[in-house]
Amino acid sequence: MNASSPRADDLAKRLTAFMNEHVYPAEAVFERQLKEASDHWSELPITTELKAKAKTAKLWNLWLPKAHFAEGLTNLEYAPLCEIMGRSPIGPETFNCSAPDTGNMETLILYGSEEQKQRWLPPLMEGEIRSCFAMTEPDVASSDATNIRTEITRDGDTYVINGRKWWTTGAPDKRCKIAIMMGRTEPDAPSHKQQSMILVPMDTPGVTVIRPLTVFGYDDAPHGHAEVSFVNVRVPASNILVGEGRGFEIAQGRLGPGRIHHCMRTIGLAERALETLCRRALTRKAFGKPLADQGVTRHWIAESRMEIDQARLLTLHAARMIDEFGTKAARAEIAMIKVVAPNMAQKVVDRAIQICGAGGLSQDFHLAYAYARARSIRILDGPDEVHRETIAKMELRKHATGGVDAGSNV
Structure with missing residues (x-):
């Protein structure tokens, strides 16, 4: 490729x-x-x-x-x-x-x-301001976005917003001036037509950053993640994106390329972790020989190399699919990379930590923070289980013709 x-x-x-x-x-x-x-x-x-x-x-x-x-x-x-x-x-x-x-x-x-x-x-x-994306809610299982309960209610020429969000990345940042928020405009519509997205300036009365949230103790400052409340927040009706009931459509258009970005950044994280593993293995001795001469270390290095390259090729394939056929046609490929890349990175970083010993857990190495970031991406933009479900459904659909597999003895 x-x-x-x-x-x-x-x-x-x-x-x-x-x-x-x-x-x-x-x-x-x-x-x-x-x-x-x-x-x-x-x-x-x-x-x-x-x-x-x-x-x-x-x-x-x-x-x-x-x-x-x-x-x-x-x-x-x-x-x-x-x-x-x-x-x-x-x-x-x-x-x-x-x-x-x-x-x-x-x-x-x-x-x-x-x-x-x-x-x-x-x-x-221009990088003069930053932004946040408010979708996940603390009171519902947001892996199923039809659960979202934040209300966006039309009132004349305005919308009134009431709800509570969390894991709103960027909200604690003083530079964050605008939120794209997903909420329910049409509770009686079909489940995938209830949600809309709307622009909410962060200085609008009623918007409150309740607290920053940590990831394994890391606060990711100065951008961070926050719990945010919206109480009778009133914004112009012109702030709605595209129109009411288009939230899921926008989410898919937004998250497809975004998952490519997340996965490739995660592959870069894993590549750096493997470099750290190899350098440490070449310079540290245990039981009379370098760690690099220990069989288990070599196996970890080989597995890491293969897994990184596999994840990279799969992600590049998904990127090509988006370019040539669009996000919707690449849905299975996007779901696959979202599972494969962070799981791979988590394993590679864990091996690097093990080779670095107690130092790998400390602030003297980049690995502890790298592990926290890799682990969080397995939940960010949808947990592994949701993506596996998507992959399985699409694979089963290929074979749901009612016929018998030509290679089957059944």
Whole structure:
């Protein structure tokens, strides 16, 4: 499979050089500035500095889809770049390519009115503001989005919103100015027509960030995740995206490419973990010989190499399917990568932690945080079980013809 183009190859080389020169050395600076910051939820100086350098290097907004921008990339071209950025937890934001902003910007491009685009896209694309996506709710099983109970009620020229969300990534961030929120506009409609998406400025009266949430103790500041309440929040009726009852349609359009991004970033995380495993194995001795000479270590390295490459190829295949046939046609492939990539990364990181011993659990390595991120992605954008169900249903549908398999003895 050829994922390359001359432009994408050039961007990959330049991006790798930028990561080596600027991003990896900045990780320790980021951690130090975060600990010293009086305001935990505002952009750090090192982030501002990195973003300015990325703009100067013309490595900004690499996520732009070719379908909508002449200078954009296909999903297949962008995927390897996403992997490179995903090697560092501070990589994607440096290039204005981090979630949930990329998904929100693409949602505005695909489904926003001209007025909505003009107001929100320029500051998001310039990195002047950030955004959040409010879908998951604490009181229902949100893996089934038909359960969502936040109410969006039409009142003349406005909508009134009441509900409570959590795991709203980006909401604690002082730069977060706009939320795309999913809620119920038509409770009596068929289940997949009840939900809508609406734009809610975060400074609207009645919007309250209740608390930040942690992932295995990590708060992911300064962007973070939050529980947010909406109490009699009133926004103009023009803030609805596309129209009432289109929430599921928008979600599928948004989450397809977004899952490609998540999976490729996760593959980058796993690749870096394998590098750490190998370097540690070559430099540490136990029981009279290097860890790299222990049979179990070599097996872990071999398994990790095979699993990473398998996940990458499957993700690139899904990206090609989206490019050629659209998100709906690539539904099975997208579901497969969403299961395969984070499970693979979790295993690879776990092996690296084991080789690094107690150090792998500490702040001296990137692995503990990498494990937390890999584990969270198995729930983010839908848990493994939901995606496995989708894959199985689509596979069974291929064979539900009532005939007998030609290779069967039954």
